[in-house]
Amino acid sequence: MNPRSVVRQALERVESGFDAAFGARLNPLYxxxxxxxxxxxxxxxxxxxxxxxxxxxxxxxxxxxxxxxxxxxxxxxxxxxxxxxxxxxxxxxxxxxxxxxxxxxxxxxxxxxxxxxxxxxxxxxxxxxxxxxxxxxxxxxxxxxxxxxxxxxxxxxxxxxxxxxxxxxxxxxxxxxxxxxxxxxxxxxxxxxxxxxxxxxxxxxxxxxxxxxxxxxxxxxxxxxxxxxxxxxxxxxxxxxxxxxxxxxxxxxxxxxxxxxxxxxxxxxxxxxxxxxxxxxxLPPKRVSAAATVHLDNCNGCGRCEADCPYSAITMVLRTDGAPFSQQAQVDDGRCVRCGICTGACPTATPYRRRSELVAGIELPQLSMQSLRDGTVAAVEKLRGDTKVIVYACDSAAARGLENDHTAVVNVPCVGHLPPALLDFTLTRRHADGVLLAGCRRGDCAFRLGIDWTEQRLAGLRDPYLRKRVPRERIHCVWAGFDGRAVLLREAAAFTERLRSLGSFKPGERGPAGAPAGTMVEN
Amino acid sequence: MLRILRGSAQALAYAAFVAFIGYFSASPSYTHTDPDKALIRLSFSHAGAPVRPCRRLTQEELAQLAPNMRKPMDCPRERLALLVEVTLDGQLLHRGSLPPSGLRGDGSSTAYERFTVDAGRHSLGVRMRDTPRESGFDHQREWQIDLKPRQSVMIDFRSETGGFKLL
The missing domain is CATH 1.20.810.10 (Cytochrome Bc1 Complex; Chain C)
Known part of the structure; x- marks a missing residue:
């Protein structure tokens, strides 16, 4: 482990103490x-x-x-x-x-x-x-x-x-x-x-x-x-x-x-x-992958990516391709942090498309929606247990070693990268019995707004919404961060147990009335 | 119970924070100068003499100049560096050459030195050379002083009011 990781782990332990005293929302260190x-x-x-x-x-x-x-x-x-x-x-x-x-x-x-x-x-x-x-x-x-x-x-x-x-x-x-x-x-x-x-x-x-x-x-x-x-x-x-x-x-x-x-x-x-x-x-410069790319064929100029981008990297400009929309998204490569939150906000990032190639209006070239969907399907296909859980873990989550017979891990730069439609797809197409989102600590998202937007999308407060048909009790969020491996392991095990008691997903299944937008746990 | 615990922990955190702020905003104190000592500062700004005297141009030299540039005297802009010495009880406390300021070396020389000395009676001398002379000094002064602990005195120089002054 490099020195910075050691310091980071120590920092997160101190922050955990403040989390316990103040709660994540009021933690002064955030x-x-x-x-x-x-x-x-x-x-x-x-x-x-x-x-x-x-x-x-x-x-x-x-x-x-x-x-x-x-x-x-x-x-x-x-x-x-x-x-x-x-x-x-x-x-x-x-x-x-x-x-x-x-x-x-x-x-x-x-x-x-x-x-x-x-x-x-x-x-x-x-x-x-x-x-x-x-x-x-x-x-x-x-x-x-x-x-x-x-x-x-x-x-x-x-x-x-x-x-x-x-x-x-x-x-x-x-x-x-x-x-x-x-x-x-x-x-x-x-x-x-x-x-x-x-x-x-x-x-x-x-x-x-x-x-x-x-x-x-x-x-x-x-x-x-x-x-x-x-x-x-x-x-x-x-x-x-x-x-x-x-x-x-x-x-x-x-x-x-x-x-x-x-x-x-x-x-x-x-x-x-x-x-x-x-x-x-x-000193040294950060090695970065390609910035988010706009695919005009699928961009309808809705502006959701611009609204959700935490770093003002996206602006809406006049349409250039003659399509019947007034605007199109434009990415400033110098400002894009490669979090993929824009893809999570894009209404065309829907994994249900099978007839045409799955390309969202805005995507990270290194992790396209197609590869995310295929990666999800491939990961769960390897699972053998009776209860299958897919974990979408952001780069700051301690998801190492979480994989086992019934748990697969798919890494994303930020949980905000996940369009709600992907969770819908994963659950209602019965690829998995439950989805666990593993992210940074609440209040300290590495990309500032990924957790907030994800929670709001799941709760139906922010477009694109998670559809009502998706059983919320099969989605579990763990905001435990880099140092939260123990919490994540414990929560994953408990979540699996809960899913086991729920049995397999049946179409039309509804959670209890007033069920929250997924259960959420903070470190 | 949990609420009380959290509230107590928060109160403790706030208290620790303001205690940290309160303490280091004025503590620990810093001893800048030994309280039993006194301070002598040398500070002035003065231009040395020109590096050479003005010279009257010959008719031939004047004729080579443009009509509007024909000044009869050629005076150099550059100034000499000052030589300054400070003595205390006959002992040399400081000797320094002060170059003129300015890119062309045509500005005033400035002196700024401080000397921490024992309190008590002293003979304080200062002398300065600001002309091309080879030896000796153009300005000098000596004072008998009785410095109290922490007292600060300043040696100033004003050519228009008679040279060195002890303030």
């Missing part, structure tokens, strides 16, 4: 990006409030912050603490988000774009935070101002050292300080723009965490703000060295290095890490 947005908005709103009382002149800045912290502790003081702690929380979730996407290998191939755009986001977050510490104009601000200026001065691009502005009261530049206040407002606005670009290629992007998680996070930060309010560290005094400072280690972890290494060496370090991060999607 919502890191959305939590980042949420913390950003807390910082923005609290910052707006603070700005009302903040004096932007260097002479009165500290006093105005002190007023907010002590005189108006119940409102502006809490807002100041929220402003700081939400900023810190933003750094934590963003770094976790970055590490998690790396471990799960969700940054290469067509996914290079959000990763690449994420690199300047890191810089902008740090620039926003550091400039924020600057404008309080306490001892920490003095230290940050001088150290940052010294670091900038290491670059041979400034005529006069910036640090000179903060060395003595007689040369203190109020104008430069006001510029920092402006930067502290402007940079977060730029950050917001880049965050929007970061998710611009995602359809149904999660920029809001579930309400319960948002309320819980906000409440926790408010409790922290009340219990441990953010305070200043005494007024800046340029005639005295701020010898000991309480650093915010989320934003200022590099500052102690300024005292040990040259400014240029640190620029090299930070620049090198930035460059490495930005180029990581191509």
């Amino acid at each position: 919502q890191l990006g959305a939590l980042g947005w949420f913390f950003y908005w807390i910082v923005a709103v609290s910052g707006l409030y603070l700005y009302v009382f903040f004096d932007t002149g260097i002479e009165r800045a500290y006093a105005s912050v002190e007023y907010m912290t002590h005189e108006q502790w119940y409102a502006a003081g809490v807002m100041r603490s929220l402003h700081r702690y939400a900023s810190d929380a933003l750094v934590v979730v963003v770094l976790l988000h970055l590490a998690r996407e790396f471990v799960l290998d969700r940054y290469r191939g067509a996914r290079w774009f959000p990763w690449f755009v994420g690199t300047p986001i890191l810089w902008l977050i740090y620039a926003s935070g550091i400039s924020g510490y600057w404008v309080v104009w306490d001892k920490l601000a003095q230290y940050v101002a001088v150290a940052t200026a010294e670091w900038l001065d290491a670059l041979p691009i400034f005529g006069e050292p910036i640090a000179r502005n903060f060395l003595h009261e007689s040369v203190l530049s109020g104008r430069f300080f006001t510029l920092m206040v402006f930067i502290h407002i402007a940079v977060p606005l730029i950050l917001l723009l880049v965050m929007w670009i970061h998710i611009s290629r995602h359809t149904h992007a999660r920029s809001n965490p579930p309400k319960a998680l948002a309320i819980g996070s906000l409440a926790a930060l408010v409790v922290l703000a009340l219990a441990y309010p953010a305070v200043s560290q005494g007024p800046a005094n340029l005639n005295e060295v701020p010898a000991v400072v309480s650093l915010d280690w989320f934003y200022l972890p590099l500052y102690p290095l300024f005292d040990r290494y040259s400014g240029l060496a640190l620029w090299g370090l930070v620049g090198g890490v930035t460059l490495l991060l930005a180029l990581l999607p191509w």
